[in-house]
Structures are given as C-alpha cells and as structure tokens.
Amino acid sequence: MKSKEFIWQNLLEKVKTENQSLSLWLEGSDAVYNEADNKLNIFVKSNLHVKTLNKYKNELEDIFENTFNFKPSINIETAKESKKDISEKITIEVKQMPLPLFSSGNIPSLNANFRFNNFIIGTGNRFAHGACMSVAEAPGQSYNPLFIYGGVGLGKTHLLHAIGTYVHEKDPSKKIMVVTAEKFLYEAVQGMRDNKMEEFRDRYRSADLLLVDDIQYLQKGEKTREEFFHTFNELTNLNRQIVITSDVAPSQLEIEDRLTSRFSAGMIVDIQPPDFETRVAILYQKCKEENIKVPDNVIAFIAEHINSNIRELNGTLVTFKQLSEGKPEEMTIELAKKAIKIRNPKFEQEKKIGVDFIQTVVSDFYNIKVQEMLSKKRHENIAMARQVAMYLTRELTNYSLMQIGQYFGGKDHTTVMHAISKVDNLIKSDEKFKTEINEIINRIKK
Ligand code: ADP
Ligand code: MG
Numbered sequence: 001m002k003s004k005e006f007i008w009q010n011l012l013e014k015v016k017t018e019n020q021s022l023s024l025w026l027e028g029s030d031a032v033y034n035e036a037d038n039k040l041n042i043f044v045k046s047n048l049h050v051k052t053l054n055k056y057k058n059e060l061e062d063i064f065e066n067t068f069n070f071k072p073s074i075n076i077e078t079a080k081e082s083k084k085d086i087s088e089k090i091t092i093e094v095k096q097m098p099l100p101l102f103s104s105g106n107i108p109s110l111n112a113n114f115r116f117n118n119f120i121i122g123t124g125n126r127f128a129h130g131a132c133m134s135v136a137e138a139p140g141q142s143y144n145p146l147f148i149y150g151g152v153g154l155g156k157t158h159l160l161h162a163i164g165t166y167v168h169e170k171d172p173s174k175k176i177m178v179v180t181a182e183k184f185l186y187e188a189v190q191g192m193r194d195n196k197m198e199e200f201r202d203r204y205r206s207a208d209l210l211l212v213d214d215i216q217y218l219q220k221g222e223k224t225r226e227e228f229f230h231t232f233n234e235l236t237n238l239n240r241q242i243v244i245t246s247d248v249a250p251s252q253l254e255i256e257d258r259l260t261s262r263f264s265a266g267m268i269v270d271i272q273p274p275d276f277e278t279r280v281a282i283l284y285q286k287c288k289e290e291n292i293k294v295p296d297n298v299i300a301f302i303a304e305h306i307n308s309n310i311r312e313l314n315g316t317l318v319t320f321k322q323l324s325e326g327k328p329e330e331m332t333i334e335l336a337k338k339a340i341k342i343r344n345p346k347f348e349q350e351k352k353i354g355v356d357f358i359q360t361v362v363s364d365f366y367n368i369k370v371q372e373m374l375s376k377k378r379h380e381n382i383a384m385a386r387q388v389a390m391y392l393t394r395e396l397t398n399y400s401l402m403q404i405g406q407y408f409g410g411k412d413h414t415t416v417m418h419a420i421s422k423v424d425n426l427i428k429s430d431e432k433f434k435t436e437i438n439e440i441i442n443r444i445k446k
Pocket of ligand 1: 125311
C-alpha cells in the first residue's frame with residue numbers, strides 16, 4: 001500500500017473526473033487512512049463541508065473502491081484550526097450531478113463535462129484554446145506535442161478533456177488515453193512491481209491520442225520518466241498526438257533536458273488568469289449550467305473578488321446558490337460576501353469605498369430602494385439617482401467603466417460614459433445640483 005498522501009491524491013483525481021461538485025467540496029482537505037480499522041478520516045475546511053460531504057459518503061466510498069479495490073469506512077470532520085464556522089445552520093441541498101458521458105465506456109477517465117462549447121474564451125486563454133482546437137481538428141497533424149501550462153484552476157484540464165471529447169465524438173474508433181502524470185507514475189510503479197510492464201507499455205503505446213495531465217508529477221519518479229520518454233518517442237514517431245499540461249513551463253520542470261526539449265519541440269502555450277470581463281462571462285455561463293438567475297451586481301462582486309482561479313470562481317457561485325436556496329430575494333452582495341468567506345475564511349474585503357456602498361448612500365439620498373436603482377426602471381428620479389451613483393463611483397473609486405456597468409445591472413460602458421458626462425454637465429450648469437452632489441460625497445466619505 002502506498003503512502004496515505006499518494007492514495008488521497010489519486011482519489012481526489014478520480015473524484016474530479018467523476019463528480020466535479022463533489023471534488024469542489026474536497027478541495028483543500030486532507031485525509032489519513034488507518035489500516036487497523038479500515039477507516040479513512042477526511043479533514044475538511046468547515047462544518048458546511050462536513051454536512052455536505054456526509055451526503056456524498058456512499059458515492060465517495062464507491063469511488064474509493066473502484067480506484068483501490070477495497071472499501072474503507074469514511075469519516076468526515078473539520079480540520080482542527082477551522083472549528084468555528086459561520087455556516088452551521090445552513091442546510092445544503094444535494095443534487096445528483098450528471099456523471100460524465102463516457103464514465104464506464106471505452107474512455108473511463110474522460111470527463112465529458114469539459115467541452116469546447118462550455119469553455120469561455122477570453123483574455124488569458126484565447127491562444128491556448130485556439131491551439132487545442134486545431135489539435136482536436138487534426139490530431140497528429142498540427143502541433144505535436146502540444147504543451148499547455150498555467151496556474152491552478154485556469155482551465156488546463158478542461159481544455160485537455162475537451163480535446164479528447166471532441167476527437168472521440170468525431171471518430172469513436174480513435175484510441176484516446178487520458179491520464180494524470182501521477183496515475184501514470186502509479187501504474188508504472190505497480191507494473192514494475194508486478195512484472196506487468198509489457199501490458200502497461202502496450203496500453204499506452206497503442207494510443208492515437210495521449211492526453212497527460214499535470215506532468216509536473218513526473219518530477220517525482222526518475223524511472224517513470226524513463227518509461228514516459230520511451231512512450232513519448234514511440235507515439236510521436238508514429239505521428240500520434242500528445243497533449244501535456246503542466247503548472248509550469250517546460251524549462252521550469254526539474255527533469256532531464258532531453259525530456260524538456262522533447263516537450264518544447266511542438267507548441268507551447270500558456271494560460272493566464274482571466275480579466276474581469278471574462279470572469280463575468282464565466283459566471284453567467286455557470287449560472288446557466290446551475291439553472292439560476294443571479295443579479296448582475298452580485299456577479300460583479302464575485303468576479304471582482306475571486307480573480308485568479310476559475311475553479312474557485314465557479315465554486316463560489318455554487319456555494320452562493322446553496323446559501324440563497326435559489327430565492328431571488330436572498331441574492332445580495334452581503335450573501336456573496338458570506339459565500340466567499342465560507343470558502344476562504346481568511347477573506348477580508350479591501351478597505352475601500354465599494355460600489356454597493358455608493359449605491360446605498362445615493363439611494364437613501366433620493367429616497368428610493370437600491371433594488372430600484374439596479375432595475376431597468378426609467379422613472380425620472382430613479383434614472384437620476386442611478387446616473388449620479390455611476391458618476392460618483394467613477395469619481396471616488398478606480399473601477400473601470402465596464403465594472404461600473406456590471407454593478408449597475410449589466411449595462412455597457414457607453415451607457416456609463418453617457419451617465420457620467422450628463423451628471424458632469426449638470427454640475428457645471430446647476431449650482432443647486434452641485435451642492436447636492438457635494439452633500440452626497442460627504443455622506444459617502446463619512
Ligand atoms: P486547471 O486544470 O488549470 O487547474 P481546470 O481545467 O480544472 O483547471 O478548471 C477549473 C474549473 O474551472 C473547471 O470546472 C473548469 O470547467 C472551469 N473553467 C476553467 N476555465 C474555464 C473557461 N474558460 N470557461 C468555463 N469554465 C472554465
Ligand atoms: Mg488540472
């Protein structure tokens with residue numbers, strides 16, 4: 001039996017391909033397997049996690065059994081340092097996640113939820129997406145190997161599987177192998193131990209398309225790298241397509257030069273974190289998948305504060321959905337803050353004047369509801385309040401026009417620009433109005 005950490009990582013990988021939402025709840029958790037009583041103790045972030053995961057226990061045990069051929073009893077508890085939890089009283093609705101399309105078919109580890117058509121293209125991933133598309137269109141004929149690298153949660157695995165799904169659907173006879181480098185390592189070690197290397201080699205070397213996720217794990221195993229090197233050479237000689245993902249560029253990998261130079265022989269693309277606009281688009285897409293309608297200002301708030309990891313961005317939306325129980329009247333920025341905080345107890349909002357605060361103060365001043373300001377109502381005083389709030393946001397903060405538009409009901413930047421210049425002109429021509437604006441500014445700055 002391998003070390004506990006190794007097993008756990010394998011299991012997490014497996015969960016990730018079988019059930020994405022379950023995998024989100026396991027993020028950042030740790031586990032200890034106790035052989036004596038066949039118990040797997042999982043330590044998670046919060047009571048909310050315990051509560052949710054307990055409902056998935058059977059599924060987890062099954063995945064464990066399928067991965068390791070034996071079944072422990074699973075116990076879930078919070079990790080010691082995060083005992084206090086703000087979400088104790090929240091009940092979570094667990095819905096059955098759709099299983100991947102090919103879960104038990106000929107390509108067991110391909111996650112059919114990761115597709116090109118649900119991948120949002122934006123800054124940071126446009127180039128990588130294009131390269132993946134051309135590889136999927138003509139495997140072995142464009143870039144080979146294709147090497148994709150970038151930070152955690154930016155869509156590398158999504159693109160990798162999208163290639164596989166695309167190729168599979170176009171030509172089901174193509175032999176596709178999807179594997180994490182860690183699993184490759186694990187299987188190679190087992191193959192060596194059980195004298196089954198021939199079998200292992202044959203399996204990988206018969207692939208038309210080999211998709212290797214998280215190649216950085218190969219840094220751990222020298223013998224396995226040797227094995228991979230030969231598989232790699234054999235496949236590329238036969239013009240079979242190889243796609244590799246990594247959390248760092250090939251040159252940063254601590255492996256032999258002959259391997260890095262092989263990796264660099266085709267095309268190398270990186271994925272950078274998405275900008276605000278792309279994050280907003282990803283959130284709307286997730287809303288569609290989750291079948292909920294979340295107000296634009298809440299989308300703006302989540303997109304503003306979760307900016308470097310798309311998995312976390314989507315996960316926050318799911319937590320928000322659960323907290324709100326799908327009720328529109330609960331879907332506020334306050335609740336979004338709570339969702340972020342549950343997932344990341346260290347989250348502190350930057351001390352600055354936020355758009356939501358300006359909206360509140362201006363709404364109060366004009367005696368309207370914040371909801372009205374965010375609505376599409378064109379009533380004169382509501383429209384005026386809305387324009388003043390946009391103007392003040394521009395004056396008092398450094399939000400971009402695009403961000404301001406999003407906070408005010410998903411308006412585009414020209415609408416914001418128009419509002420700002422209108423208020424600007426009024427201030428210049430109307431002394432009374434100018435005094436009003438100054439009064440509001442004083443209230444905001446108080
Ligand atoms: P990585 O492998 O780079 O750590 P993943 O591919 O697992 O990241 O992506 C994390 C999550 O974010 C997945 O649920 C994935 O579907 C989603 N995701 C990443 N990029 C995009 C995108 N451009 N559009 C839609 N969803 C995305
Ligand atoms: Mg990944």
